[in-house]
Amino acid sequence: MGMGHGGLVAYVEAQIERDIALGRIHPSGQFGSEAKLARHYDVCRGTTREALRRLAARGVVVQRPGRKTRAVPLDESLTLENLGLALHDTRSPDARWLLEGYFSLRRQVLVELLSDCCARASKRDLDQLGSICFGLWDAARWESGASCAQVEFELLRLAARVADRPGHVLLVQSLQRAFMVGAAQLLPLLGGEPLRQWANCAKDALHDRDTRAIQHDLPALMKAHDDLVLDAFAPAPRIPAAPEPHPIKEGSLGAPVAAVEPEDDAPEACPCVEGRSLGPVAPELTTRERGDGLGLLHADDPPTRPCGPPCANVASAQKGSPRLDHPAQPP
16 A cells, blocks of 8 residues: 655655755755656655755755755754754764754753752652652653653753753753654664662752752763664764784983894804904805705806805904915015
8 A cells, every 4th residue: 555645745845855965966956847856756846846845944954936946955954843954864974963962951951950950849840740750760661762851851841940941941842853853863772770860860850859860870870872863773883993013122321212023034144253263265055056046146146155144253354454364565
Protein backbone atom coordinates (compact mmCIF):
# COMPACT_ATOMS: atom_id res chain seq x y z
CA MET A 1 0.00 0.00 0.00
CA GLY A 2 1.55 3.27 -1.10
CA MET A 3 1.81 6.52 0.76
CA GLY A 4 -0.91 9.13 0.52
CA HIS A 5 -0.42 12.66 -0.76
CA GLY A 6 0.47 13.96 2.70
CA GLY A 7 3.03 11.21 3.19
CA LEU A 8 4.65 11.94 -0.18
CA VAL A 9 4.87 15.65 0.60
CA ALA A 10 6.53 14.93 3.95
CA TYR A 11 8.91 12.51 2.23
CA VAL A 12 9.97 15.03 -0.44
CA GLU A 13 10.28 17.75 2.20
CA ALA A 14 12.61 15.57 4.28
CA GLN A 15 14.68 14.59 1.23
CA ILE A 16 15.16 18.22 0.15
CA GLU A 17 16.21 19.11 3.71
CA ARG A 18 18.73 16.30 3.68
CA ASP A 19 20.15 17.37 0.32
CA ILE A 20 20.57 20.92 1.62
CA ALA A 21 22.31 19.74 4.78
CA LEU A 22 24.71 17.47 2.88
CA GLY A 23 25.56 20.13 0.28
CA ARG A 24 24.11 18.23 -2.67
CA ILE A 25 22.53 21.26 -4.33
CA HIS A 26 24.19 23.76 -6.67
CA PRO A 27 26.72 26.07 -4.96
CA SER A 28 24.48 29.03 -5.83
CA GLY A 29 21.72 27.47 -3.70
CA GLN A 30 19.23 27.44 -6.56
CA PHE A 31 17.05 24.43 -7.25
CA GLY A 32 15.98 23.25 -10.64
CA SER A 33 12.48 23.61 -11.95
CA GLU A 34 9.54 21.90 -10.24
CA ALA A 35 9.32 19.46 -13.13
CA LYS A 36 12.97 18.52 -12.74
CA LEU A 37 12.60 18.06 -8.98
CA ALA A 38 9.48 15.97 -9.52
CA ARG A 39 11.37 13.65 -11.88
CA HIS A 40 14.28 13.44 -9.42
CA TYR A 41 12.09 12.40 -6.48
CA ASP A 42 9.68 10.39 -8.68
CA VAL A 43 6.56 12.35 -7.67
CA CYS A 44 4.18 14.73 -9.38
CA ARG A 45 4.78 18.47 -9.65
CA GLY A 46 2.03 19.27 -7.15
CA THR A 47 3.79 17.23 -4.45
CA THR A 48 7.08 19.02 -5.11
CA ARG A 49 5.35 22.43 -5.08
CA GLU A 50 3.71 21.70 -1.70
CA ALA A 51 7.00 20.45 -0.19
CA LEU A 52 8.80 23.62 -1.28
CA ARG A 53 5.97 25.72 0.14
CA ARG A 54 6.36 24.03 3.53
CA LEU A 55 10.10 24.55 3.47
CA ALA A 56 9.60 28.23 2.63
CA ALA A 57 7.21 28.62 5.58
CA ARG A 58 9.90 27.24 7.88
CA GLY A 59 12.60 29.52 6.45
CA VAL A 60 14.65 26.74 4.89
CA VAL A 61 14.18 27.98 1.30
CA VAL A 62 13.22 31.31 -0.27
CA GLN A 63 10.55 31.57 -2.95
CA ARG A 64 10.08 34.75 -4.99
CA PRO A 65 7.76 35.32 -7.94
CA GLY A 66 9.52 34.92 -11.27
CA ARG A 67 12.67 33.46 -9.72
CA LYS A 68 13.89 29.98 -8.94
CA THR A 69 13.59 28.64 -5.43
CA ARG A 70 16.81 29.18 -3.50
CA ALA A 71 18.06 27.38 -0.40
CA VAL A 72 18.95 29.59 2.55
CA PRO A 73 22.52 29.02 3.82
CA LEU A 74 22.57 26.55 6.68
CA ASP A 75 23.97 29.01 9.21
CA GLU A 76 21.11 31.42 8.42
CA SER A 77 18.23 28.94 8.31
CA LEU A 78 19.23 26.79 11.28
CA THR A 79 16.91 27.03 14.29
CA LEU A 80 16.05 24.77 17.18
CA GLU A 81 13.13 23.34 15.22
CA ASN A 82 15.29 22.21 12.28
CA LEU A 83 18.40 21.24 14.23
CA GLY A 84 18.24 17.90 12.45
CA LEU A 85 19.49 19.64 9.29
CA ALA A 86 22.96 19.90 10.82
CA LEU A 87 22.94 16.35 12.18
CA HIS A 88 22.58 14.44 8.92
CA ASP A 89 26.34 14.28 8.39
CA THR A 90 27.88 13.09 11.66
CA ARG A 91 31.39 13.39 10.17
CA SER A 92 31.03 17.15 9.92
CA PRO A 93 32.67 19.01 12.84
CA ASP A 94 29.72 21.44 12.79
CA ALA A 95 27.34 18.61 13.73
CA ARG A 96 29.12 17.89 17.00
CA TRP A 97 29.68 21.60 17.67
CA LEU A 98 25.99 22.48 17.24
CA LEU A 99 24.79 19.47 19.21
CA GLU A 100 27.15 20.36 22.03
CA GLY A 101 25.69 23.88 22.00
CA TYR A 102 22.18 22.43 22.22
CA PHE A 103 23.07 20.33 25.27
CA SER A 104 24.75 23.32 26.91
CA LEU A 105 21.64 25.47 26.37
CA ARG A 106 19.37 22.80 27.86
CA ARG A 107 21.61 22.45 30.91
CA GLN A 108 21.60 26.20 31.51
CA VAL A 109 17.81 26.37 31.28
CA LEU A 110 17.28 23.50 33.73
CA VAL A 111 19.83 24.79 36.26
CA GLU A 112 18.38 28.30 36.15
CA LEU A 113 14.81 27.09 36.61
CA LEU A 114 15.57 24.65 39.43
CA SER A 115 17.66 27.26 41.25
CA ASP A 116 14.74 29.67 41.11
CA CYS A 117 12.38 26.96 42.34
CA CYS A 118 14.63 26.16 45.31
CA ALA A 119 14.58 29.81 46.33
CA ARG A 120 10.88 30.64 45.87
CA ALA A 121 8.70 27.55 45.29
CA SER A 122 6.39 26.09 47.90
CA LYS A 123 7.05 22.73 49.54
CA ARG A 124 4.22 21.19 47.54
CA ASP A 125 5.74 22.32 44.24
CA LEU A 126 9.18 21.09 45.29
CA ASP A 127 7.73 17.71 46.20
CA GLN A 128 6.10 17.49 42.79
CA LEU A 129 9.37 18.35 41.05
CA GLY A 130 11.19 15.82 43.21
CA SER A 131 8.65 13.17 42.23
CA ILE A 132 9.38 13.78 38.53
CA CYS A 133 13.12 13.53 39.25
CA PHE A 134 12.49 10.16 40.87
CA GLY A 135 10.48 9.09 37.83
CA LEU A 136 13.40 10.10 35.59
CA TRP A 137 15.82 8.16 37.82
CA ASP A 138 13.63 5.06 37.50
CA ALA A 139 13.06 5.45 33.74
CA ALA A 140 16.81 5.68 33.11
CA ARG A 141 17.12 2.12 34.37
CA TRP A 142 14.10 0.40 32.85
CA GLU A 143 12.61 2.52 30.07
CA SER A 144 13.76 3.46 26.57
CA GLY A 145 15.63 6.63 25.65
CA ALA A 146 12.45 8.18 24.24
CA SER A 147 10.69 7.70 27.59
CA CYS A 148 13.62 9.28 29.43
CA ALA A 149 13.48 12.30 27.12
CA GLN A 150 9.73 12.71 27.70
CA VAL A 151 10.16 12.71 31.50
CA GLU A 152 13.10 15.12 31.30
CA PHE A 153 11.10 17.68 29.30
CA GLU A 154 8.18 17.20 31.67
CA LEU A 155 10.54 18.28 34.45
CA LEU A 156 11.61 21.32 32.43
CA ARG A 157 8.04 22.40 31.67
CA LEU A 158 6.90 22.07 35.28
CA ALA A 159 9.97 23.96 36.53
CA ALA A 160 9.23 26.82 34.09
CA ARG A 161 5.64 27.06 35.34
CA VAL A 162 6.58 26.84 39.03
CA ALA A 163 9.20 29.54 38.53
CA ASP A 164 6.60 31.64 36.65
CA ARG A 165 8.77 32.06 33.53
CA PRO A 166 6.47 32.25 30.46
CA GLY A 167 9.41 32.86 28.14
CA HIS A 168 11.07 29.71 29.38
CA VAL A 169 7.87 27.76 28.77
CA LEU A 170 8.13 28.65 25.07
CA LEU A 171 11.86 27.90 25.05
CA VAL A 172 11.28 24.46 26.58
CA GLN A 173 8.72 23.73 23.87
CA SER A 174 11.30 24.57 21.19
CA LEU A 175 13.97 22.49 22.92
CA GLN A 176 11.67 19.49 23.07
CA ARG A 177 10.60 19.79 19.46
CA ALA A 178 14.21 20.10 18.32
CA PHE A 179 15.22 16.99 20.22
CA MET A 180 12.23 14.75 19.58
CA VAL A 181 11.90 15.58 15.86
CA GLY A 182 15.20 16.85 14.52
CA ALA A 183 17.53 14.77 16.70
CA ALA A 184 15.45 11.59 16.99
CA GLN A 185 18.53 9.50 16.23
CA LEU A 186 19.90 10.48 19.65
CA LEU A 187 17.03 8.87 21.59
CA PRO A 188 18.51 5.34 21.75
CA LEU A 189 21.65 6.82 23.35
CA LEU A 190 19.89 8.24 26.40
CA GLY A 191 19.55 6.62 29.81
CA GLY A 192 21.95 4.61 31.90
CA GLU A 193 23.76 5.30 35.14
CA PRO A 194 24.99 8.86 34.27
CA LEU A 195 21.38 10.00 33.80
CA ARG A 196 20.36 8.35 37.07
CA GLN A 197 23.14 10.19 38.90
CA TRP A 198 22.10 13.70 37.89
CA ALA A 199 18.39 12.92 38.38
CA ASN A 200 19.13 11.75 41.95
CA CYS A 201 21.25 14.87 42.58
CA ALA A 202 18.39 17.12 41.46
CA LYS A 203 15.89 15.23 43.63
CA ASP A 204 18.00 15.57 46.78
CA ALA A 205 18.82 19.23 46.10
CA LEU A 206 15.13 20.11 45.67
CA HIS A 207 14.24 18.30 48.87
CA ASP A 208 16.93 20.18 50.85
CA ARG A 209 16.55 23.50 48.96
CA ASP A 210 20.25 23.20 48.25
CA THR A 211 20.85 25.91 45.64
CA ARG A 212 24.59 25.32 45.69
CA ALA A 213 24.20 21.68 44.64
CA ILE A 214 21.88 22.77 41.82
CA GLN A 215 24.39 25.33 40.52
CA HIS A 216 27.63 23.36 40.96
CA ASP A 217 27.09 19.60 41.23
CA LEU A 218 24.15 19.19 38.85
CA PRO A 219 25.78 20.82 35.75
CA ALA A 220 28.87 18.60 36.06
CA LEU A 221 26.78 15.42 36.29
CA MET A 222 24.58 16.46 33.37
CA LYS A 223 27.62 17.28 31.24
CA ALA A 224 29.11 13.84 31.93
CA HIS A 225 25.94 12.24 30.55
CA ASP A 226 25.78 14.58 27.55
CA ASP A 227 29.43 13.91 26.66
CA LEU A 228 28.73 10.19 26.48
CA VAL A 229 25.85 10.85 24.07
CA LEU A 230 28.05 13.16 21.99
CA ASP A 231 30.89 10.64 21.74
CA ALA A 232 28.48 7.87 20.73
CA PHE A 233 26.76 10.01 18.09
CA ALA A 234 29.65 12.04 16.63
CA PRO A 235 33.06 10.95 17.95
CA ALA A 236 35.59 13.72 18.27
CA PRO A 237 38.49 13.55 15.76
CA ARG A 238 41.58 11.95 17.23
CA ILE A 239 44.91 13.77 17.17
CA PRO A 240 47.75 11.41 16.12
CA ALA A 241 50.26 10.81 18.87
CA ALA A 242 53.74 12.30 18.47
CA PRO A 243 56.50 9.78 17.65
CA GLU A 244 58.60 8.68 20.59
CA PRO A 245 62.07 10.25 20.73
CA HIS A 246 65.06 8.03 19.94
CA PRO A 247 66.73 6.79 23.13
CA ILE A 248 69.99 8.56 23.89
CA LYS A 249 72.84 7.84 26.28
CA GLU A 250 75.51 10.01 27.81
CA GLY A 251 78.89 10.15 26.12
CA SER A 252 82.27 10.19 27.83
CA LEU A 253 82.15 14.00 28.19
CA GLY A 254 78.50 14.23 29.21
CA ALA A 255 77.20 15.07 25.70
CA PRO A 256 74.16 13.07 24.56
CA VAL A 257 75.06 10.42 22.03
CA ALA A 258 72.47 8.51 20.01
CA ALA A 259 72.32 4.90 21.09
CA VAL A 260 73.21 2.83 18.02
CA GLU A 261 73.06 -0.90 18.31
CA PRO A 262 75.87 -2.81 16.60
CA GLU A 263 74.98 -4.62 13.44
CA ASP A 264 75.32 -8.38 13.31
CA ASP A 265 77.22 -8.35 10.02
CA ALA A 266 79.66 -5.57 10.95
CA PRO A 267 83.35 -6.69 10.99
CA GLU A 268 85.05 -6.83 14.34
CA ALA A 269 87.60 -4.12 15.07
CA CYS A 270 91.20 -5.11 14.72
CA PRO A 271 92.90 -5.48 18.15
CA CYS A 272 95.56 -2.88 18.65
CA VAL A 273 98.79 -2.96 20.76
CA GLU A 274 101.11 0.02 21.38
CA GLY A 275 104.26 -0.12 19.27
CA ARG A 276 103.08 -3.08 17.20
CA SER A 277 104.52 -3.39 13.70
CA LEU A 278 102.18 -3.55 10.79
CA GLY A 279 104.00 -6.55 9.43
CA PRO A 280 104.09 -7.64 5.82
CA VAL A 281 101.25 -6.85 3.55
CA ALA A 282 98.83 -9.74 2.96
CA PRO A 283 99.18 -11.30 -0.49
CA GLU A 284 96.66 -10.30 -3.09
CA LEU A 285 93.84 -12.59 -3.98
CA THR A 286 94.18 -14.36 -7.27
CA THR A 287 91.78 -13.80 -10.08
CA ARG A 288 90.31 -17.27 -9.60
CA GLU A 289 89.62 -16.53 -5.94
CA ARG A 290 87.77 -13.32 -6.80
CA GLY A 291 84.13 -13.67 -7.75
CA ASP A 292 82.00 -11.50 -9.96
CA GLY A 293 78.66 -10.22 -8.82
CA LEU A 294 78.89 -11.82 -5.37
CA GLY A 295 80.21 -8.82 -3.49
CA LEU A 296 83.90 -9.83 -3.80
CA LEU A 297 86.77 -7.87 -5.31
CA HIS A 298 87.63 -7.72 -9.01
CA ALA A 299 91.01 -8.14 -10.67
CA ASP A 300 91.84 -4.41 -10.82
CA ASP A 301 90.86 -3.67 -7.20
CA PRO A 302 93.63 -2.65 -4.76
CA PRO A 303 95.06 -5.27 -2.38
CA THR A 304 93.32 -5.71 0.93
CA ARG A 305 94.39 -6.62 4.44
CA PRO A 306 92.95 -9.54 6.34
CA CYS A 307 91.23 -7.40 8.96
CA GLY A 308 89.01 -4.31 9.02
CA PRO A 309 90.02 -0.63 8.90
CA PRO A 310 93.16 0.34 10.88
CA CYS A 311 92.53 1.44 14.42
CA ALA A 312 93.32 4.85 15.87
CA ASN A 313 96.87 4.06 17.02
CA VAL A 314 97.89 2.72 13.63
CA ALA A 315 96.39 5.74 11.86
CA SER A 316 98.28 8.14 14.11
CA ALA A 317 101.49 6.22 13.59
CA GLN A 318 101.08 6.46 9.84
CA LYS A 319 100.46 10.19 10.01
CA GLY A 320 103.02 11.38 12.53
CA SER A 321 105.92 8.90 12.33
CA PRO A 322 107.75 7.06 9.54
CA ARG A 323 106.40 3.66 8.55
CA LEU A 324 108.21 0.77 10.20
CA ASP A 325 108.13 -1.46 7.16
CA HIS A 326 109.81 1.15 4.91
CA PRO A 327 113.09 2.55 6.33
CA ALA A 328 113.64 6.27 5.98
CA GLN A 329 115.73 7.37 3.00
CA PRO A 330 119.02 9.19 3.73
CA PRO A 331 119.05 12.87 2.98
